[in-house]
Each structure stands twice: as structure tokens, then as C-alpha cells.
Amino acid sequence: MTLLSQPTPDLTRAARLSVAPMMDWTDRHCRFLHRLLSRETLLYTEMLTAPALVRGGAVHLLDFNAEEHPVALQLGGSDPVELAQAAKLCEQRGYDEVNLNCGCPSDRVQSGTFGAVLMRSPTVVADCVKAMQDAVSVEVTVKCRIGVDDQEPEQVLPEFIEKVAATGCKRITIHARKAWLQGLSPKENRNIPPLDYDLVHQMKAAFPELHISINGGINSLAEAQDHLARGLDGVMVGRAAYHQPSDILCQADPLIYGTGTATDPVDVVRQMLPYIEAHLTAGGKLGQVTRHMLGLFAGKSGARQWRRILSENAHKPGVGPELVEEALAAMPLAA
Known part of the structure; x- marks a missing residue:
């Protein structure tokens, strides 16, 4: 609130x-x-x-x-x-x-x-x-x-x-x-x-x-x-x-x-990690957040791999921000 x-x-x-x-x-x-x-x-x-x-x-x-x-x-x-x-x-x-x-x-x-x-x-x-x-x-x-x-x-x-x-x-x-x-x-x-x-x-x-x-x-x-x-x-x-x-x-x-500069979705993913950690600590589930992140790299190289890693694994017990980092590492943009 x-x-x-x-x-x-x-x-x-x-x-x-x-x-x-x-x-x-x-x-x-x-x-x-x-x-x-x-x-x-x-x-x-x-x-x-x-x-x-x-x-x-x-x-x-x-x-x-x-x-x-x-x-x-x-x-x-x-x-x-x-x-x-x-x-x-x-x-x-x-x-x-x-x-x-x-x-x-x-x-x-x-x-x-x-x-x-x-x-x-x-x-x-x-x-x-x-x-x-x-x-x-x-x-x-x-x-x-x-x-x-x-x-x-x-x-x-x-x-x-x-x-x-x-x-x-x-x-x-x-x-x-x-x-x-x-x-x-x-x-x-x-x-x-x-x-x-x-x-x-x-x-x-x-x-x-x-x-x-x-x-x-x-x-x-x-x-x-x-x-x-x-x-x-x-x-x-x-x-x-x-x-x-x-x-x-x-x-x-x-x-x-007419203000600021363009944002980078790779940077935004990294900024989401503390938010995800706090959500999990409060009893939330990873997929409740990552389901909204699946389209972040739509049309970009590696987007399919990003979506697959998150959508197939975010619901599994015990997963956390490291899964998002794994999916991001699969993106050529993050290299």
C-alpha cells in the first residue's frame, strides 16, 4: 500500500x-x-x-x-x-x-x-x-x-x-x-x-x-x-x-x-530481481511476476529461449530469482 x-x-x-x-x-x-x-x-x-x-x-x-x-x-x-x-x-x-x-x-x-x-x-x-x-x-x-x-x-x-x-x-x-x-x-x-x-x-x-x-x-x-x-x-x-x-x-x-532516455529491457530484468526476491520472501510465487515478463524480448534473438525457461520452470517448487538470471543468460542481448 x-x-x-x-x-x-x-x-x-x-x-x-x-x-x-x-x-x-x-x-x-x-x-x-x-x-x-x-x-x-x-x-x-x-x-x-x-x-x-x-x-x-x-x-x-x-x-x-x-x-x-x-x-x-x-x-x-x-x-x-x-x-x-x-x-x-x-x-x-x-x-x-x-x-x-x-x-x-x-x-x-x-x-x-x-x-x-x-x-x-x-x-x-x-x-x-x-x-x-x-x-x-x-x-x-x-x-x-x-x-x-x-x-x-x-x-x-x-x-x-x-x-x-x-x-x-x-x-x-x-x-x-x-x-x-x-x-x-x-x-x-x-x-x-x-x-x-x-x-x-x-x-x-x-x-x-x-x-x-x-x-x-x-x-x-x-x-x-x-x-x-x-x-x-x-x-x-x-x-x-x-x-x-x-x-x-x-x-x-x-x-x-521528450524526457529521459530509452530504457534497456536487460537492465530492467536486473532491476526486477530485488522486487522478485521481496515478493517471494512475502510468500508469493515466482510465476506471479514472471508471467508478465515473457514478452520483454518479443521479436529479439533468444526470445523463444527466454520464454521457454521461464514458462516451463517458474511454477516449480523452490525456484527463485536465479531462474530469471538463467533465462537472461540465454539471451544474446545480455552477453
Whole structure:
């Protein structure tokens, strides 16, 4: 758990590039790794539901490392009172931002009346955002889709944004795809609905006072730079940042923020060793950390050997940082 004495980061600047909230992926170990790769990028947690925190008492899920700042927590929910209580818990734990999920299409999320289904209820979203803003001093933001099912995005998206912006919300991240709540799985919803980047750019033109980030299908830092050059305020990268983190994050600080130098994934692996040791000492398992490191050398010579050594052995009893050192020694880059 971190402390509230952390300096307040410039989230408008940090949000020029962010790593998307991804269920089962962007946990605290993943975020610690990503922070070593980039000092500047805004990191998001996995989505946590307000009922789990408020009614279920799962506040241990809020724990994170102070080194992760700037870090935002994404909440799922549709009850303004409960979301306000959950947002307060997030603020007390030291998160820099609370983000409301209006984009996840999973059946579990739909059954709880939150996620992408909220695209049909912009007034409810506005009520939720306002309640959260009234409860906390940290920034409250929204992540949404361009629409769901048979909605016409050109009509519903500007109406949705207008309602949300009327609360005083200044930052919105738009996943540039519809979500089909019936007929497509969550995985299919990440790939099958066509991307409409132009519509997101049109929203920036229509709402110039808002900080608008784009999300969906962005696979390289060059693509992110292109969206920024065209006038968007931020780019959120999802699966590419997880599966090829070095490609997205190692050069992010100099190229996106104009500060620092590119990081070296070999150096980052060595920096992870004390963190791994501390995690094991606290009773954790090696694979809980190394599963997020498998893609560090994607596309590089020796990457297959790196992945094989870690994936085949990290679950074995008694293994520790020496396994990571063994895998690193197999990399020509580390020679």
C-alpha cells in the first residue's frame, strides 16, 4: 500500500500515453515492470467492481507499490452511492485517478449493469461521475466505446460525451469500436467490430476543451505518435503494451514526453530481481511476476529461449530469482 504523501502527478501530461486496464493482466506486478520500462506513462489497474470493494470488503485488491505512480484505478459499477464509496477507498489508498468503466462487454459485467451497457444510459453515467467527483479530490475520468449493438455511433457518442462533460469530467478515453453485447464474446469484441479512428478524432474537434485519448488496435509507438500528431491528447495501448512491452514503453519517455532516455529491457530484468526476491520472501510465487515478463524480448534473438525457461520452470517448487538470471543468460542481448 502506498502513502497519500506522494506528489500529485500531472495527469494531463502522463495521459499522453497510457497502458489500458486489462483483466488478469495489469496487476501490481505487471505495473511495477511497466514502470521500470517507462517513468512517465500513465498505468491503469485491472477493473475492480464497486460492489466487491464496498459490499465484499475486498480492499486488499487496492494494494500497490508507491513506485507505480502515476497510477489510476478503474472501477466498474452503476450505482452512484456505491461508486462514490469505492472511489473514496481508492483515494484513501493513494491512487492518482479513478476511472469509470463504460466499455467492457463481458456477460458478467452486463449482468451487473455496468461496463459497455452504460453507453445506453448516459444520464446514469453522468450521475455516477458526479457522485464520485463529490466524494473525492482526485480526478474522475471515463473510458467508453463508440456505441453498442445497433446504436449509431455518430449520434450516440457525442450525446454521451456531452452528458459526461457536463459533470466537469475533463478526460475521456474512447475505445474506437462498438461493443456487441449479444453475439460476440469479449475476445471477439476486441477484434471483430471495425475500428473508427476518424470518429474519435471528430470528437476531439467537437469537444476541444476535453482531453481525449484513443484506444483500440494500436500496436506500435509510431502509431501512437501519429494519433498525437493529428491532434488527440492521449493514446491508450492495450495488448501490444502487454505482449511487446519493450516495443511500446522503452522509448516512450524520450519520444512521447521528450524526457529521459530509452530504457534497456536487460537492465530492467536486473532491476526486477530485488522486487522478485521481496515478493517471494512475502510468500508469493515466482510465476506471479514472471508471467508478465515473457514478452520483454518479443521479436529479439533468444526470445523463444527466454520464454521457454521461464514458462516451463517458474511454477516449480523452490525456484527463485536465479531462474530469471538463467533465462537472461540465454539471451544474446545480455552477453
